[in-house]
Amino acid sequence: MFSYMSYMLTAVAALLVTCDALCKCPGIPGLFGIPGLPTRDGLKGQSHLSGLPGSLYTEVCNILDLKRRLSRLEGVLALNGKIIEVGEKILASNGKEVDFPSALESCEEAGGTLATPTNEEENKAVLGIVKQYNRYAYLGIKESETSGQFMYMNGIPLNYTKWHPHEPNGKGSEKCVEMYTDGTWNDRRCNLYRLTICEF
Structure with missing residues (x-):
């Protein structure tokens, strides 16, 4: 019934x-x-x-x-710029700055994951939120087992990058990726506090 x-x-x-x-x-x-x-x-x-x-x-x-x-x-x-729709994705931020594991956990608890630009349009959309808060943000990208090679959270190799000049340069010690306020990326330690931006 x-x-x-x-x-x-x-x-x-x-x-x-x-x-x-x-x-x-x-x-x-x-x-x-x-x-x-x-x-x-x-x-x-x-x-x-x-x-x-x-x-x-x-x-x-x-x-x-x-x-x-x-x-x-x-x-x-x-x-209000709190959410942005780009392609099939919706990006949102709570404005909080936390370490990488906490940012990932809060996005997953909300039913999404950390923002992961896969093309220039998506990168610009994430940048829009980064600029609104004027804070660097973690991206849903981590270093693989091979030093200097990065992948999406699901283990798939990156198909799009926007590295800042001379980045990534952590050589295995900087396993997370942040977005600067100019939209370029930097590999960074995962224990720093960065803006949380989720995608759904």
Whole structure:
């Protein structure tokens, strides 16, 4: 029963999200009723969508409202420079400076990982946050077992770099990578405090 209800909720949510300009949920501006779909009375259990109970309609409205609220929050944060969308990634910073393990842990706890530029556009997006805080930031890049060779956190070799002139030069003693305020990279010890920027 649960899987059927879950499936139906997902299907109805997809339908209503697709045609949200035509549906009506209280408190969600811009949504208008159409024949055959529940109205406000549906929330009281007096109307059904394809034989589904009004409580399911309530859940759909809650999902739509949450989607609207998250979208608005994302917009506000983007305007404040707290998050930046680049390609398929969303970059975000809490403004805190911690050591590399703590930065990585906080990003992973939030469902992401440390920002890892894989092209010039992504590097510029990370740089935008670095400049906003005027602080160096750790990147999701570490030195491999071979001294002087760096890789992404998942072990894949780098396909893009933006090293500062004469970097990396740690020769095995600087296993983490930071971004300078000019967008170039430097290998660095992992115990220094740097800005945390996550990607999702």
